[in-house]
Amino acid sequence: MADHPGTGKSRLSLHRRGFLTAAATGATAAVVARGAEAQTSEATPAAGVNPRTPRPVTLSVNGQTHEIGLDARTSLLDALRDHLRLTGTKKGCDHGQCGACTVHIDGKRALSCMSFAVMAEGHEITTIEGLAAPAGDLHPMQQAFVDQDAFQCGYCTPGQIMSAVACVKEGHAENDDDIREFMSGNLCRCAAYPNIVAAVKQARDAIREG
Amino acid sequence: MHPFAYQRASSEQAAVEAGNPGPGVRRPPTEAAAQFVAGGTNMSDYMRLNVTRPDVLIDINELSPSAYGHIEADSAGLRIGALVRMAEAEDHPVIRSDYPVIHDTLKLAATRQIRNMASLGGNVLQRTRCEYFREASFPCNKRQPGSGCSALDGFNRRHAVLGVSDACIATYPGDFAQALIALDARVEIMGPQRRRTIAFSELHRQPGGTPNVETGLAPGELITGYVVPAGPHTRRSRYVKTRDRESYQFALASAAIALDLDGATVKDVRIALGGVATVPWRAHEAEQLLVGQPLDETLARRAADAAFAQARTREHNGYKVPIGKETLVRALLETQAMDV
Known part of the structure; x- marks a missing residue:
């Protein structure tokens, strides 16, 4: 994690998936707090508050409210993956260049790597985990990606699907050229692009027929 | 990433007061201790690269x-x-x-x-930048004034040819x-x-x-x-962007045109060039050459020559002059052909 310079051992272990899988959210917050106290000596005081001190943040994700303690530097992506254990949203480039981290914020597609989690407070976030119906039925876009074989390794797929759902909703899936243009923020290193275009069209028609 | 305190500004007044460095501070806003954030797409990127290091981030999204x-x-x-x-x-x-x-x-x-x-x-306000600005291990006069410019004799294929100086050629x-x-x-x-x-x-x-x-x-x-x-030129207006790939890419050269025509004669024209200059670039010389003249490809080429007459190229970006001219010619002719 590049955003924790000079970290101690406990801080590093915090971001390992094995640790997180075992830890409850409350315990995670407590460890963050201890890590911050250990680092007060190197903090830059701003307005009398140590900026490394985790602050309580309330995130609304897939209709559920979560209260967690976060360093302000935490991206929405890291908050989702490391703190809420919603690992469906993927980290590709972490610089807004690949689209793997695409989620919906208030119904619009956005890049969670370029959003600070504290700034997402008060907004409704939807991730790939929130797309399928509660009964487990796949969203038409998820089904279309399966039907059209629209992936190989699958790493970009959650971002592709979140982007594609929004693309249809925006009305930017009328023809192949539009789909390619409005899906250009989601890179696929396996180059499944023709199949992705086919999947978007299948889902577009399925959504319309409702 | 440098640690920062996050605050939400509840009013315009609160925002500018929080951003006010006080009397006597002469640093530009990009180096200020307190900086504004809205979408955060540029800010978060440069903060993560340790290129921008604000102590306080003022979220202005809740302003009226x-x-x-x-x-x-x-x-x-x-x-x-x-x-x-x-x-x-x-x-x-x-x-x-x-x-x-x-x-x-x-x-x-x-x-x-x-x-x-x-x-x-x-x-x-997205940063005027190049690869060397983003990579903090290279000298860069923009990131660290006085440290030198790595691009002048470096990999400068995407760099500017207009408005450049010996200190910086970022586009x-x-x-x-x-x-x-x-x-x-x-x-x-x-x-x-x-x-x-x-x-x-x-x-x-x-x-x-x-x-x-x-x-x-x-x-x-x-x-x-x-x-x-508003004006009679705004409806007949167009942007042509030439890129390495067809989408999601910065311009190698671009041209924004707004044109008011009387038949084929140019009554008024506005030309801006992107991807080739250090700042948003208005091509006044080209505009002056077009006004009052019937627009055709020959005239458009003369205007393009005028627009790039002052270009200063480096080792790898000489191609920007011909590609910039072609982009401008195409943009002018396509704007003329618009059905408005």
Whole structure:
């Protein structure tokens, strides 16, 4: 994690998936707090508050409210993956260049790597985990990606699907050229692009027929 | 990433006060201790690279939607609030029909995800930058004044040929700014001391000897919106963007055109060039050559020659002159052919 310079051992272990899988959210917050106290000596005081001190943040994700303690530097992506254990949203480039981290914020597609989690407070976030119906039925876009074989390794797929759902909703899936243009923020290193275009069209028609 | 304190500004006054560095501080806003954030697409990127290191981040997203979040359109023109997102302006029906060059510059910029996030105030203030600016281990006069420019004799294929200096040749990368400068937009600014309005063409600064100073904004000053005057040229307007790949790529060269024709004769023309200059670039020499003349390919080529007459190329970016000229010629002829 590049955003924790000079970290101690406990801080590093915090971001390992094995640790997180075992830890409850409350315990995670407590460890963050201890890590911050250990680092007060190197903090830059701003307005009398140590900026490394985790602050309580309330995130609304897939209709559920979560209260967690976060360093302000935490991206929405890291908050989702490391703190809420919603690992469906993927980290590709972490610089807004690949689209793997695409989620919906208030119904619009956005890049969670370029959003600070504290700034997402008060907004409704939807991730790939929130797309399928509660009964487990796949969203038409998820089904279309399966039907059209629209992936190989699958790493970009959650971002592709979140982007594609929004693309249809925006009305930017009328023809192949539009789909390619409005899906250009989601890179696929396996180059499944023709199949992705086919999947978007299948889902577009399925959504319309409702 | 440098640790920062995060705060939400509840009012315009609170925002500029929080951003006010106090008397005597002369650092540009990009080096100030307290900096504004809206969409965060540029800010978070440079913070993560340790290129921008604010101690305090002031979130301005909750400022009055009526002043900051709306587009107003009437017979006098447009007023676009600074917190309007790129995608909102791109989708606006009046911008689409009456100011197509604005629509084009937005649609061809970045990706829809980024356009949903990025505010128009922040968009024009995206950093003028190059690969060496992003990579903190290289000398860069913009990132660290006086350290030298790695691009002058380095990998400079994407660098500027107009408005360059011996200290910096980074390209201003934005598209929307080219529409604003072409349409003679004005910028509304709120600051700790006063409110002011300037011509958009006065906002950005060529690098000269101080490439770390990118705009004429003082720390604590906030762009509140843009005013775009209406005119007979706005409907016949267009943006042509030449890139390494067809989408999600910065311009190697681009041209924003607004044209008022009487038959084939040019009554009025506005030309801005992107991807080739250190700042949003208005090509006045080319405009002067066109006014009063019947527009055809020969004249368009003469205008393009005039636009690039002052170009200064380096080892790897000489191709920008011919490609910039071709882009301008195509843009002029396509704008002339528009059905308005």
